[in-house]
Amino acid sequence: MTQEIEFKIFTKNKGFRLSVNIVVYSLFFIGIGIAYLAGEYLDNSTIENLGQGVGILACMLMIYFKITQASKRKPLNGNLNNKLRFRTREIIIDDIRIELNEIKKIEFYIGDYFDKWESQAPGDFAPGRTNGTSNICELTLTNGHKTKVNFQLMFENEFLKMRELLLQYYSENKIHFLKLIEYLGIDKYEEIQEFKNTLPPTLVTVAQPFNFVKFDPI
Template structure:
């Protein structure tokens, strides 16, 4: 009787482990759930940033910070015991606009469907840097320029 019970318990334990492994593997190919919904647009222009119907003139902005490292399909590094979905939905990006009067700060989250999609706005980002709105180190981080020689070449082209 006891050995029969032990055998059943062993089978159940093996099945539970197998179900856990299958769940973990399936989660590696699924996108995390979107908390909310995606709406609106962001337009980066040389002289202004338009968010939906709101227009922010660059001359009235004190500082712009861009966090654009997330993209749709990016593998999310999780603990090995986490059974959640492992692919990012690409919405953990933000543009923070601090106005000159410092009374208004606007944070806009945005979606990137491909890695470093923000680089498509390189011309505008360089212009914002030249106007003193984006710090040099943040600019090269946004544009994903890491190599010393590339940084020096880029520096000479924008001056």
């Protein structure tokens, strides 16, 4: 039976997107600008007060968005309509089927998941929680062509359900050993050696060039 693991592909919308930061900073500088020009050149207190009111509104919005930042998710700004499917002998991107023997290298960039908190700079008022769509799968084909897609993870360590398929791809020399242990979250010397002991003899042979030297603390 063919094993299959499926994720949702994230396709980003094209074109301009109005963000929280653009709105609040635009209101702030427009308000301050109107108030300054009205007071300096027009001598019109009504327009000056209007400008000050817009500036105060912008400041209130900044405070509101900063307070609610930790509980709000970023706008998706795209869709999750397509599927990324991993199988033992092939990878399917939407309706494009790529046989494993057509692939030279498989790489992943994993670090995002749904509702993950991302620290924001003091002057950034955008929502602080993500949609889990910044993960990347990049395939380098034997013909030199590269294919890259973003995909969504719903919770931390969800990618570990790919373990058996990652081992399969590693056995086919599609994934470097150092990348394999990175994807599996294995980073300590003892854990690496223990993991190598769990590999079948044929895979241990492949991993031998990547022995790690353990240094005793001084």
